[in-house]
Amino acid sequence: MTDMTPIAAALRVEDVALAEGTHALAPCSLVLTLDGALPAEHLYPGDRIITRHGARTLMAADRVLLPAGTPIVMVTRNAFGGRPDRDMWLPAAQRILIRDWRAKALYGQAQACVPAGQLADGDYVRLSTLEQDESCVALRFGRPEVLYADGLELASADPLRVPA
Numbered sequence: 001m002t003d004m005t006p007i008a009a010a011l012r013v014e015d016v017a018l019a020e021g022t023h024a025l026a027p028c029s030l031v032l033t034l035d036g037a038l039p040a041e042h043l044y045p046g047d048r049i050i051t052r053h054g055a056r057t058l059m060a061a062d063r064v065l066l067p068a069g070t071p072i073v074m075v076t077r078n079a080f081g082g083r084p085d086r087d088m089w090l091p092a093a094q095r096i097l098i099r100d101w102r103a104k105a106l107y108g109q110a111q112a113c114v115p116a117g118q119l120a121d122g123d124y125v126r127l128s129t130l131e132q133d134e135s136c137v138a139l140r141f142g143r144p145e146v147l148y149a150d151g152l153e154l155a156s157a158d159p160l161r162v163p164a
């Protein structure tokens with residue numbers, strides 16, 4: 001099994017992968033929908049979101065308050081081979097689907113869905129913490145989906161069910 005220890009020593013796996021309520025999108029994250037790219041905070045249940053498996057109906061768009069001090073990742077524009085479309089931040093636990101050399105080099109797989117905090121390199125993807133409380137949006141479809149926000153492939157907030 002691949003060692004999931006974060007690259008950044010300051011963050012533990014538990015901080016990144018198991019933190020409750022941190023699988024969410026920052027305000028103003030542009031999410032691809034059938035109506036075009038819309039800010040995450042403008043999405044509501046019933047909206048049709050473009051996912052890796054086609055258009056899916058959004059079941060819930062929960063407003064989540066992340067308190068000051070929550071681990072986040074600052075991602076610079078083009079940090080992942082031309083993506084994201086602009087500088088952005090994500091909660092460190094937000095899962096990103098990587099399908100390039102990073103997946104192969106870091107995890108020995110063609111693709112991997114990993115917490116953003118594990119991709120921190122200190123340069124283009126930097127660990128930080130929120131300086132103040134921030135309202136984010138957790139998108140749920142009733143099953144795990146990969147959606148597109150600011151050009152990145154991000155996992156929905158639906159819980160992953162891993163067989164025992």
